Amino acid sequence: xxxxxxxxxxxxxxxxxxxxxxxxxxxxxxxxxxxxxxxxxxxxxxxxxxxxxxxxxxxxxxxxxxxxxxxxxxxxxxxxxxxxxxxxxxxxxxxxxxxxxxxxxxxxxxxxxx
Amino acid sequence: xxxxxxxxxxxxxxxxxxxxxxxxxxxxxxxxxxxxxxxxxxxxxxxxxxxxxxxxxxxxxxxxxxxxxxxxxxxxxxxxxxxxxxxxxxxxxxxxxxxxxxxxxxxxxx
Numbered sequence: 440x441x442x443x444x445x446x447x448x449x450x451x452x453x454x455x456x457x458x459x460x461x462x463x464x465x466x467x468x469x470x471x472x473x474x475x476x477x478x479x480x481x482x483x484x485x486x487x488x489x490x491x492x493x494x495x496x497x498x499x500x501x502x503x504x505x506x507x508x509x510x511x512x513x514x515x516x517x518x519x520x521x522x523x524x525x526x527x528x529x530x531x532x533x534x535x536x537x538x539x540x541x542x543x544x545x546x547x548x549x550x551x552x553x
Numbered sequence: 554x555x556x557x558x559x560x561x562x563x564x565x566x567x568x569x570x571x572x573x574x575x576x577x578x579x580x581x582x583x584x585x586x587x588x589x590x591x592x593x594x595x596x597x598x599x600x601x602x603x604x605x606x607x608x609x610x611x612x613x614x615x616x617x618x619x620x621x622x623x624x625x626x627x628x629x630x631x632x633x634x635x636x637x638x639x640x641x642x643x644x645x646x647x648x649x650x651x652x653x654x655x656x657x658x659x660x661x662x663x
Contacts, residue, residue: 481641481653529595541586541598
């Protein structure tokens with residue numbers, strides 16, 4: 440079955456540590472995205488990539504980094520510079536540019552900083 | 554920047570009652586999408602509206618896009634317990650990023 444796989448589902452981190460969240464898709468989509476969701480909040484865009492080896496900052500990119508070396512993969516690193524990293528992280532992909540096509544989401548990764 | 558407001562934030566309804574959530578953008582949108590997120594789950598695409606004044610129906614769900622393309626609504630007729638979740642609108646203004654609303658959390662009381 441085609442879809443988006445995020446791992447790990449749950450992750451605990453100590454302050455000052457970097458963590459990397461994995462996102463893999465087998466939908467052959469060009470565009471991929473990372474969103475952050477806080478309780479009672481909407482989804483805020485962290486980074487997006489519309490093509491391999493290229494990505495753009497979203498609304499809340501500070502303290503995060505990404506790479507897009509393969510079409511299928513778009514990992515997100517939450518660095519120690521992110522002041523409040525505890526959140527639910529969602530990876531998504533779309534067939535087209537993000538403003539014209541539906542977004543397909545993974546099941547999310549829940550990060551807790553201890 | 555583009556802002557998308559959604560009201561109400563929460564709504565509790567008796568099973569069988571109707572439900573409506575409203576979405577308002579600070580700028581004109583080229584399209585609007587609606588997503589549903591079940592408790593503990595991830596957002597799932599419901600529909601996309603593109604044309605001014607467009608109305609689309611999916612069984613008990615009716616979606617509208619305003620004439621000025623700055624607002625939208627989702628109406629559920631005769632709610633069921635399976636409708637529980639948070640409904641998000643997501644708007645785009647042409648080549649700009651998609652901006653999600655804050656969502657409306659729907660609770661259905663059996």
